[in-house]
Amino acid sequence: MKTASAVMYNSESANTIDTWLAVRDKLKSKYGEAIFKSWLGKLDFISLTNGELILSAPTRFIKEWIYNYYSHIIQNLWYEYDKSIRHLDIIVDNGSSKKSIISPSVTAHKSMLDSSDNTIPTEEMVFSSLDKRFTFENFVVGSPNELAYAAARATAESSKVQSESNPLFLYGGVGLGKTHLMHAIAWHIHETTPWRKVVYMSAEKFMYQFVQALRNKDIMSFKEKFRSVDVLMIDDVQFICGKDSTQEEFFHTFNALVDNNRQIVISCDRSPSDLEGIEERIRSRLGWGLVIDVHSTTYELRLGILESKVEQLDCHVPKIVLEFLASKITSNVRELEGALNKVVAHSTFVKKEINLENTQEILRDLLRANERVITIEEIQKRIAERYSLRVADMSSSKKLRIVARPRQIAMYLSKMLTPRSLSEIGRKFGGKDHTTVLHAIRKIEELCSSDNEFNEEIQMLIRMFQH
Ligand code: ADP
Numbered sequence: 001m002k003t004a005s006a007v008m009y010n011s012e013s014a015n016t017i018d019t020w021l022a023v024r025d026k027l028k029s030k031y032g033e034a035i036f037k038s039w040l041g042k043l044d045f046i047s048l049t050n051g052e053l054i055l056s057a058p059t060r061f062i063k064e065w066i067y068n069y070y071s072h073i074i075q076n077l078w079y080e081y082d083k084s085i086r087h088l089d090i091i092v093d094n095g096s097s098k099k100s101i102i103s104p105s106v107t108a109h110k111s112m113l114d115s116s117d118n119t120i121p122t123e124e125m126v127f128s129s130l131d132k133r134f135t136f137e138n139f140v141v142g143s144p145n146e147l148a149y150a151a152a153r154a155t156a157e158s159s160k161v162q163s164e165s166n167p168l169f170l171y172g173g174v175g176l177g178k179t180h181l182m183h184a185i186a187w188h189i190h191e192t193t194p195w196r197k198v199v200y201m202s203a204e205k206f207m208y209q210f211v212q213a214l215r216n217k218d219i220m221s222f223k224e225k226f227r228s229v230d231v232l233m234i235d236d237v238q239f240i241c242g243k244d245s246t247q248e249e250f251f252h253t254f255n256a257l258v259d260n261n262r263q264i265v266i267s268c269d270r271s272p273s274d275l276e277g278i279e280e281r282i283r284s285r286l287g288w289g290l291v292i293d294v295h296s297t298t299y300e301l302r303l304g305i306l307e308s309k310v311e312q313l314d315c316h317v318p319k320i321v322l323e324f325l326a327s328k329i330t331s332n333v334r335e336l337e338g339a340l341n342k343v344v345a346h347s348t349f350v351k352k353e354i355n356l357e358n359t360q361e362i363l364r365d366l367l368r369a370n371e372r373v374i375t376i377e378e379i380q381k382r383i384a385e386r387y388s389l390r391v392a393d394m395s396s397s398k399k400l401r402i403v404a405r406p407r408q409i410a411m412y413l414s415k416m417l418t419p420r421s422l423s424e425i426g427r428k429f430g431g432k433d434h435t436t437v438l439h440a441i442r443k444i445e446e447l448c449s450s451d452n453e454f455n456e457e458i459q460m461l462i463r464m465f466q467h
């Protein structure tokens, strides 16, 4: 089998990559963004040799699903462009394969790679990627984030690296201020000790740059430039999970910097111990320094943030409206800010004072989403969508695995996410007995404990409903 790197470099394969990109586009428009993102978009191109097309999927679960459901469609689409195709095989590649130096997923980002530059950011580029508003001054401190704030400040203020707080590892859910704090560190260092070289980048960007350096056979200068920084900040490090060679390079860079007593700051959507798809030695190394959890916001913090935003926007919003927003929009700060901006923009536009009534009107959809109660019907609908079934299949008694398994998953989620009893759930799934529901729940629990990938899938579904 050819490796992905070999395929990328020979000239005839440029066509193959284009075919792959075209097929992907077709799949996306055929099935829509959601299904594409959950399933088909996770496929990577591996090789095409003598009519045998090999794609990879990140987990066995996804592989099987696509294989059973979409393989003939992929083959047909491919055939439209390239009549040589005879057979499609899908392998599982969770990033641990050493076959190729370039992670196959790179091929999917070809256009992005082509347009990105090959240099490590110069100082200017570093600062152009920082948001001017994300400073310590604009960060509102409350009990959920005070530790993170204090640690970020201490890191920004001390030019001496303390080994016990290296790396500084900030983690927490989306929209809680991790990126804001990282930018704030960069701005502060830039203002107070401008000679120190700070590099801030997302883990994704790290990956693209690394891959491009590989492509241009310029890995030495990539390493050199990285290793001369004083403070390296990598945002959303979870993105390198499962990206084998990027992980490895990140780890080398990381170690070289730490050995030279340079500061590392990392953000992530979960704690080091919850990171999966990452080598054990890297995972444990990430947790050696100061690991801080940015907690979900409280009502007080949300109100504080709104008040500070109103001041920045220099507009008038009645206190009762702020209190209303702080109590209703609880998901994260990004949404909260979005809601406030929307109300302010609307009132400016229609030249009307903001009050509770028009706020409720303007934010009707958003408020509904934040109030959302999960129903069995909703679970059935979304699970059916996700596994390309009809909603009616959820109430059927088809025993075929591709129908029965999602139905069991939906039953399990109904028990997990709604207050309904086993009998009530059974009724909603086509009048089944409560023992059938119980059996489904046991089955899913069993699969979760014996099959890591399956478990991941279930956890992901739970998160999907809770957001
Ligand atoms: P994360 O990186 O954790 O997903 P961000 O740092 O991007 O979240 O924050 C999302 C938005 O919320 C940003 O506009 C940020 O300025 C704002 N924000 C989050 N926390 C705070 C806070 N404590 N004070 C002020 N703004 C905040």
Ligand code: MG
Residues within 6 Å of the ligand: 178, 179, 180, 235, 236
């Ligand atoms: Mg972020």
